[in-house]
Amino acid sequence: MTRSYHSRRKKEQLFRKMAWLLPGIVVVCIFVALAGRFLDNQEVYSNSDFTSGKLPNTIDIDGVIYRHKTRVKTYLFMGIDERSVKSADNEAEYVGTGQCDVLELVVVDQNANTYAVLPINRDTITAVKSLEDDGTYIATSDVQIALAHANGDGGEMSCENTVDAVSNLLNGQRIDGYAALYMDSIGVINRLAGGITVPIEDDFSQADPTLKIGSTVTLTDEQAELYVRRRMDVGDGTNEGRMRRQSVYLNELKRVFEQKFSEDESQVKKVYESLEDYMVTNLTGKDCSKLAKAMLKNKSLGELQIEGTVSLDELGYRQFIPDEDSLMQTVLLLFYDVVTT
Numbered sequence: 001m002t003r004s005y006h007s008r009r010k011k012e013q014l015f016r017k018m019a020w021l022l023p024g025i026v027v028v029c030i031f032v033a034l035a036g037r038f039l040d041n042q043e044v045y046s047n048s049d050f051t052s053g054k055l056p057n058t059i060d061i062d063g064v065i066y067r068h069k070t071r072v073k074t075y076l077f078m079g080i081d082e083r084s085v086k087s088a089d090n091e092a093e094y095v096g097t098g099q100c101d102v103l104e105l106v107v108v109d110q111n112a113n114t115y116a117v118l119p120i121n122r123d124t125i126t127a128v129k130s131l132e133d134d135g136t137y138i139a140t141s142d143v144q145i146a147l148a149h150a151n152g153d154g155g156e157m158s159c160e161n162t163v164d165a166v167s168n169l170l171n172g173q174r175i176d177g178y179a180a181l182y183m184d185s186i187g188v189i190n191r192l193a194g195g196i197t198v199p200i201e202d203d204f205s206q207a208d209p210t211l212k213i214g215s216t217v218t219l220t221d222e223q224a225e226l227y228v229r230r231r232m233d234v235g236d237g238t239n240e241g242r243m244r245r246q247s248v249y250l251n252e253l254k255r256v257f258e259q260k261f262s263e264d265e266s267q268v269k270k271v272y273e274s275l276e277d278y279m280v281t282n283l284t285g286k287d288c289s290k291l292a293k294a295m296l297k298n299k300s301l302g303e304l305q306i307e308g309t310v311s312l313d314e315l316g317y318r319q320f321i322p323d324e325d326s327l328m329q330t331v332l333l334l335f336y337d338v339v340t341t
Contacts, residue, residue, distance in 0.1 A: 058339070064340070072108065073294075074177075077179050081099050081100075100149045102228075103145065103146075105166065105170075106295075121306070121320040123319055123320040125142055126143075127140045127165070129151060145162075149161065149162045159178050159180050178283070189224075189253065192267075193256045195219055196219050197252065198248055200214065203234065206233040229242075230242075257271075305330075
């Protein structure tokens, strides 16, 4: 993936323009706003060609008429379990394609002036495309949604394939933009925050005996990566447990950066320069500004949840099967208005 560069003066202007927007934004959006490629004419990737399972604009469920919202913007944020490296010619290269350990969808309703966050379990079984090295479509299989990113180049192609999978899960809803952070960024973010303090509620004795249950610890950079990524030998070993820890970490990270940015706007530039090598995104500077403004002024509907069941497949891999009613209610809440009852 070739990166785009801008003059020092233009960057400074963009930093100043964005600085006042940052306090109060959820942490994933903070880093998208900081590390977005400021190319206002760049086309935002859309999923308009995806039609399988797509819901119509107007639907009738048990006599209740729902109509698709007209002014909704949807953004997908990904945490990738792979390390990114920067080559000598300033192009991003990747050790491997990596899977999505974290999937967060932010949905902004511009008419109702609200936004919601939807975490998606990485073990969710849904239709995922298999691709050739050049992006040519091969087939579609029902597998863990985390594998969508592994079917690609580790960069834009992988991200767009994940966008397809999430859109498919949500009955063909359009995804307006995406951003993916690679796991190298966890330690960098933790260091920029000065270490994040969290309660230890799971058994980390096999992974790091210094993280004792019942204690409160300011995580080192290495411990931060362990805390948000480690699963098999921590607590009950489930992805649900890891998602809970990620939520704890991100909420505290949000609070710390809100304070840092409000006290010193120059921190914006520092974070940007520290993270730009660890992110792939198609969000423009204009997209980031709009999202930041929306999340500052709009009412938060909080974090939604799709219910489902967890089991093991024939090979022993975990699979999360979404409850159809819960999934439909989530889609209706995020993307539809009730017209008549």
